[in-house]
Amino acid sequence: MFDEMAKSPAAWLSSAGKESLVVLSTRVRLARNIAGCNFPESADIETKKRVISYVDSVVTRSKNMSDGIYIKATDIDELDKDFLVERHLISPVFLNGELDKALFISEDEQASIMVNEEDHLRIQALEAGLNPRGAFEIAMQYENEISKYLEYNYDPDFGYLTSCPTNAGTGMRTSVLIHLPGLVLTREIDKIISHITHSGLIVRGFYGEGSDVLGNLFQISNQTTLGITEDEILKQIERVTNEIIEKETSARKRLIEETSEIIEDKIWRAYGILKNARVLTSEEVMNLLSAVRLGHATKMLDFLDVSLINDILLLSQPAHLQKYYGSEMDNNRRDFVRAQMVRDKLRDQ
């Protein structure tokens, strides 16, 4: 499965997005449950199967959804699971443990729907760059489409009812994946994170919940989902992200003014290693790419294209690498092949 997908860049990492020098992508996720069924974590197998069969019939009847991929979790092998997590189409916990789950991915790969994750439906949409409204509109299309066939669990006071009280109300989480090397290097990041959390938003590492920071990539998302409208959430995310972009941009400018030789050396060294190394771990690539991305944004490496940097970022992850080369490989072999892939991608630059 997904062999074709592995050979093409993910839509959400294309360079066409707004603010792409700082923001990689935007995601909107809507949590919905189907009325009359226990939430997945407390439902028996029959209930979960019933939920899946409801979604089966929606996908069959809906014109909007018939072109996408719809697959049962039992039909996804281990490598493909990792591949989907790396591509941000599913959450890391989605395919753990029991498999009464299903997954829908839209044809253009911008939307995906997890069935029987923490909630019956987790509808998500991804956009390149900073575009909360665009991602929201895509997610809402699918939300509306499904609501023509299925009744959502809804309460006039508590809104859309979710398994966890932190998602109730709009059931909506908007996240922005943002690259902040300037704020990390100038050591302003702690202050900024504390500012973000005081604005009612959450900060996480690259893979979302519980993950650590890799490659200076952070994920910022709204914490409040109840008592606030969808529009207010989008505006809040947009406003705070723009503030951070401004701070990051001025931190980068200051770094270059004050320590130009050191920064220039760091960037060119990173580029030199990527272009020549024979063995590279995925973590090392993530961190080197952070320096190279900074080099691109500050015009030091102006011959590089953001989409190429994103392409390398995606392909150097373990499952992508194996899918790209069409064979399973152990750790050592992967590090060798990864270095080869990176050299190939950078050869003509």
Place this chain on the structure above:
Amino acid sequence: MLCQDCKKREPQVHFTQIINNEKTALSLCKECAAARGFHSPLDNMPFPLADILSGLTANLPMQKQIAQEESISCDGCGLTFEDFTRQGRFGCGECYKAFRNRLEMIMRKIHGSSIHRGKTPLFENSSEETTETFSIKEEERLKEELQKAISSEDFERAAELRDKLKSLQESLTVEN
């Protein structure tokens, strides 16, 4: 493998340093990493839900009241309020109704509000109930709820209901 400093706990922080081509790798537990001054900027992120739910029963003044609240359970899935505070997850949509009174406070702590102001489900399939008639019904319902909240002196809820009513009325005026 154990933490290289205390040799007691599991290492959680891995740190590699290269000085003059000499590579040193350290694997430390969170405590020892913090003692050496390494930390992840995400270390201090709050996790309010667990705190809110665990603090909930502790804050109740009387033991008797705790016992009373704990005995509430959901008709839909059988989850007790105590189970809910322990696991932080509801079992089904009915739980929200069963725990409604306690939930208003929890929701205010988590979200700063206990009343939904976002989108309402569409009723495209139902011929009798269009969005407009739904909004009018909702307006009536909110007015009744508001009266109830005022007469029971639940002013926090009354304020939230009034805000919601106001934004609903504004949206109705725009549509007409």
